[in-house]
Amino acid sequence: MGGKRKDTKPKIFLVLKIVGFSLAAAGVVLLILGIATPDPSSSNSLFAETAQKMGVIFGGAACLIISISLIFAGFTPSIKRIQVKTTKYVVSDNKEDLADIATDAADIAEPALSKLKKATKQKKFCKECGKPIDADAKFCQHCGKEQ
Numbered sequence: 615m616g617g618k619r620k621d622t623k624p625k626i627f628l629v630l631k632i633v634g635f636s637l638a639a640a641g642v643v644l645l646i647l648g649i650a651t652p653d654p655s656s657s658n659s660l661f662a663e664t665a666q667k668m669g670v671i672f673g674g675a676a677c678l679i680i681s682i683s684l685i686f687a688g689f690t691p692s693i694k695r696i697q698v699k700t701t702k703y704v705v706s707d708n709k710e711d712l713a714d715i716a717t718d719a720a721d722i723a724e725p726a727l728s729k730l731k732k733a734t735k736q737k738k739f740c741k742e743c744g745k746p747i748d749a750d751a752k753f754c755q756h757c758g759k760e761q
């Protein structure tokens with residue numbers, strides 16, 4: 615039962631396409647027939663009255679308009695598939711860009727960060743005056759007290 619349901623959905627779209635294209639062909643034939651046939655006043659005309667000729671022309675135009683919406687509806691899965699593919703592509707493209715930006719940012723920040731780390735590690739404070747001095751300094755640069 616479940617498998618059958620899966621099969622019917624694409625069939626509906628196939629039917630829509632077939633009906634749409636058939637209706638489009640019928641519409642074109644009716645339009646050509648209506649426009650190309652001589653006026654009802656002429657003896658060899660297909661139509662007895664002008665109203666019939668106009669009816670065929672409008673009928674053909676209506677068939678064309680309906681067929682366009684049917685064909686469009688028939689191609690809905692393909693259009694959706696293309697939209698999904700495009701969205702996926704845009705997202706993956708952005709992901710790569712973001713990764714690149716993050717890598718660049720890390721590269722830029724790295725020297726500054728290591729400098730900062732070194733600076734904070736290498737500094738200590740004098741026991742006597744409390745001013746910051748180098749970690750490996752034996753004497754305070756400010757008061758001269760031995761560390």
Ligand SMILES: [Zn+2]
Pocket residue numbers: 740741742743744745754755756757758759
């Ligand atoms: Zn000192």
